[in-house]
Amino acid sequence: MLNNEDITKRIAELLLEAQAIKLSPDKPFQWSSGWLSPIYCDNRVALSYPDTRTFIKKTLAELIKREYPDVQAVVGVATGGIAQGALVADLLELPFAYVRPEPKKHGMGNQIEGRLEKGQPVIIIEDLISTGGSSLKVVDVLREAGIEVAGMVAIFTYGFEIAANNFKEKNVKLSTISNYNALIETALEHNYVTESQVESLSAWRVAPDSWGK
Template structure:
């Protein structure tokens, strides 16, 4: 099954599930306060193999929260597919600690290479952006 993150991953999960002919659902940040009080929408059988669809990974907090909710519901989470990742150390460390494999369609390094080639940003700006990504609390990247 494919499970989108609410709300950013829902549309992408729906399209991918339709193309692949797989069941689809999504996981909210928290349970609804009405109706069935579901956090997970869609049919999820215990032991189901699940791939989570996410739009963007920065620190990976919300993504891991979704993975944990699915695991608690009895799913076997195979990994996360995301559209873009910044590749921030905090996010990479969190994914590793949670035993979550992520595959992204693109990342900050690829975006910056194109941005420099197309003269959207300078090589110096590219370096500053990477410094920020690698250590946001070190403000030397602003110089």
């Protein structure tokens, strides 16, 4: 049985092996928050590797069973949390639903897709937390619909203070199975990055909201 630190580093290693982590300081990535960043973590590619997605699925399911034994449904954040969320819900034999960033403009006009009951405690699954903006919007939508949000689990967090503050403000407990520090430590150990690349990332981490602008 791996301990928590081993798990965060094992998942970081799997993401690195899948080439999910990209560095591009000269041509920054734009994040969903609008921030510019020299790094991008594309957890979606993990789905293309059965062993990796299974390890992630089992780790998330174990975490949910341990910390949220009473949840009655799993809810994915669209789109990154849909596939992994459905895999976890299947393993836990729980209902699954997902929440769109906005209501669908045709058809049923739904923002919550799937069936959830009022008052039902649910766990939200997100693939990645930067500012927490996308997933906390889902919390608002669920609460407005009368659903009880027991907490949120995510594969990866950058560990920014702004995200911690945003989760605190909404009174949502977040648990993650990997993070930026574990990623950098693992990337250095396995020579995916150099000390000088990590040093230039430190400058970005001091002020990620204004970096590159």
